[in-house]
Structure formats: structure tokens, C-alpha cells
Amino acid sequence: MSSPELPPGLSVVVPVYNGASALPELVRRLQAALDATQRRYEVVLVDDGSTDDTWATMSALTGEHVFVRSLRLARNYGQHNALLAGIRSARHDVTVTIDADLQYPSDRIPQLIAKLDEGWDVVYATAGRRTEGVLRRLASWFARRLLRRAMGTAVTFSSFRAFRTQLRNGFATFGGRYVSIDVLLSWTTTRFTAVEVEQTARSEGRSSYSPRRLASLALTMLTAFTTLPLRLASLVGFAFTLFGFALLLFVLVRFAVSGSEVPGFAFLASIISIFAGAQLFALGIIGEYLARVHMRVLDPPTYSVREELP
Ligand code: UDP
Numbered sequence: 232m233s234s235p236e237l238p239p240g241l242s243v244v245v246p247v248y249n250g251a252s253a254l255p256e257l258v259r260r261l262q263a264a265l266d267a268t269q270r271r272y273e274v275v276l277v278d279d280g281s282t283d284d285t286w287a288t289m290s291a292l293t294g295e296h297v298f299v300r301s302l303r304l305a306r307n308y309g310q311h312n313a314l315l316a317g318i319r320s321a322r323h324d325v326t327v328t329i330d331a332d333l334q335y336p337s338d339r340i341p342q343l344i345a346k347l348d349e350g351w352d353v354v355y356a357t358a359g360r361r362t363e364g365v366l367r368r369l370a371s372w373f374a375r376r377l378l379r380r381a382m383g384t385a386v387t388f389s390s391f392r393a394f395r396t397q398l399r400n401g402f403a404t405f406g407g408r409y410v411s412i413d414v415l416l417s418w419t420t421t422r423f424t425a426v427e428v429e430q431t432a433r434s435e436g437r438s439s440y441s442p443r444r445l446a447s448l449a450l451t452m453l454t455a456f457t458t459l460p461l462r463l464a465s466l467v468g469f470a471f472t473l474f475g476f477a478l479l480l481f482v483l484v485r486f487a488v489s490g491s492e493v494p495g496f497a498f499l500a501s502i503i504s505i506f507a508g509a510q511l512f513a514l515g516i517i518g519e520y521l522a523r524v525h526m527r528v529l530d531p532p533t534y535s536v537r538e539e540l541p
């Protein structure tokens with residue numbers, strides 16, 4: 232992989248889901264940016280089960296440029312699964328990942344590489360000013376907070392990143408259905424940093440993440456990489472136990488002082504339903520984790536490659 236006299240080569244990995252229209256322009260921009268680095272490079276395009284003519288466009292680009300390679304996954308697995316497929320097939324010492332939709336300025340790649348040369352292992356190009364909708368920003372904010380907790384680092388994440396390819400040795404045997412590239416990277420290093428770049432609004436098409444998909448992604452992140460919800464369940468249980476004791480005390484004191492019992496049915500019914508609710512809530516959280524364990528036992532592949540070019 233490495234040769235002593237040359238500077239490390241670059242592998243740019245791009246996950247693509249229904250992004251055929253932007254691909255030729257992306258490859259053109261990447262070529263310009265990478266030529267400027269004066270290093271050896273390749274661009275690895277990963278078709279994540281697109282339903283438009285993404286694969287046809289990739290095949291054409293692969294035929295046109297020697298530096299382009301293409302992977303086609305068997306179906307839609309998700310952005311990080313597709314990234315993992317590309318990262319595992321990278322041939323150079325430095326891996327760069329970027330979105331396919333031209334939202335990130337690819338001419339900033341040299342800036343990321345410069346940071347790696349300073350000794351950092353992972354460099355994120357974060358957008359100073361976000362150009363997305365409120366819901367999307369809220370979801371990103373939530374996902375970032377969770378990620379930071381899961382990884383124990385305070386860096387700002389982005390899907391435009393550069394890292395040393397050798398970090399992948401730390402997750403060579405990873406095989407889960409749910410992947411976060413950033414969490415995987417944090418398994419082998421703590422040397423994360425970020426540089427700020429501008430992000431442009433989508434030139435065409437729309438985000439492949441619907442609000443529903445974002446919500447499910449946030450839940451996945453929450454349960455796949457942290458045990459926070461379990462702790463929440465214990466806390467809720469504890470709070471309700473305290474509440475129950477306070478209530479008992481209230482009933483006893485009232486009986487001792489005025490001799491009257493607390494009047495009945497409505498009170499009992501509401502208490503019972505609150506407790507039943509809290510119990511089911513906690514059970515649901517435990518069930519969510521059980522489902523994750525179940526998925527691990529089933530062991531569906533993280534991705535499956537259908538075709539590879541050249
Ligand atoms: N992507 C993917 N598989 C998916 C969804 C998205 O490979 O199931 C890719 C997509 O082609 C793009 C990147 O992930 O290169 C980010 O997706 P998008 O731009 O839609 O997300 P957003 O801009 O909302 O972060």
C-alpha cells in the first residue's frame with residue numbers, strides 16, 4: 232500500500248443513493264481537487280441500491296476515467312453501510328469521504344489532508360452555516376449529541392471527512408446491521424479534529440432522509456451505541472417508586488389524622504394506569520435492546536456487493 236518515497240495516496244469514497252444527475256459534475260470537481268494535491272488517488276463510488284440510473288452513470292464514469300472504481304450494493308443498506316463497503320475497498324493510505332450531492336466543497340480536500348499531516352487521525356469538514364430545514368437541523372443536532380456521548384469526544388461531525396485508512400483495521404471484523412462510521416473510527420483513535428467549510432444548498436433533488444427516516448435513525452443511534460435509554464428506564468422506575476411511597480405516606484397520615492380514607496375509584500384508576508404506563512415504557516425500552524441483540528444473533532450482513540467495476 233505505501234511506498235517510502237511517495238506521499239500517501241488518497242482514496243475518495245462516495246456513497247450514492249439515487250444521485251445519478253450530480254455524479255459527472257462530482258467526478259469532474261474531485262478530479263480537479265485531487266490533481267491539485269499532486270498525490271496518487273482513486274475515487275470509489277458506491278451505489279447503495281439506487282432505483283434511478285446511478286449504476287449506468289457509474290459504469291460510464293468508470294470507463295471514462297482510470298481513477299474511478301465502482302461498487303454496486305445488492306440493495307439499499309444506508310449511507311454508513313455503503314461507506315463501510317467503500318472504505319474496506321480503499322487502496323490508498325488516506326481515505327476521504329464526501330456526499331454525492333455536491334453540498335460540500337470538494338476543493339477543500341487539501342485542507343483536510345494538511346490537518347492529517349499535522350498528526351490528527353480523523354478530520355471533519357464541518358459546515359459553519361447550515362442551509363437545511365429546521366427539522367433536519369434538529370435531528371442532526373440530536374444525532375451529534377448522541378454521537379459525542381457514544382464516542383467520548385467533543386468534535387463536530389460531518390460526512391465530509393478524511394482519515395488514515397489503517398484505522399479500518401480496528402473494525403475489520405465489525406458485522407452489525409447498524410453502522411456509524413464515526414463510532415467505528417472512535418474505536419481506534421481519539422485524535423479527532425474539525426475544520427470549517429461552507430456548505431451550499433442542494434442544487435437539485437432533495438435529501439434522501441425523510442423526517443420519518445431521520446427519527447428512526449436517531450432511535451437506532453440511541454440504542455445501537457449507547458445504553459442511555461436503559462438508564463432512563465431505571466430512573467423512571469425509581470421516580471415512580473418514590474412517588475408510590477409518598478402516596479402511601481399521604482394515605483396513612485390522612486387516615487391517622489382525620490380517620491377518613493382517600494375517596495376511591497377515580498384515584499385508584501388513574502394511579503394504576505400511570506404505573507402500568509411506566510412499566511410498559513420500561514419494558515418497551517428493554518425490548519428495543521432485546522431486538523438489537525436478536526438482530527446480532529441473526530447476523531444479517533452489513534452490506535452485500537453485487538457488482539464491481541472495473
Ligand atoms: N446515501 C446513501 N444511502 C442512503 C441514503 C443516502 O448512500 O440510503 C448517500 C447519499 O447519496 C449522499 C449521502 O448519503 O451521498 C448523504 O445523503 P443526503 O445528501 O441525501 O443527506 P443529507 O444531505 O440530508 O445529509
Ligand code: MG
Nearest residue numbers: 330332334438
Ligand atoms: Mg446532502
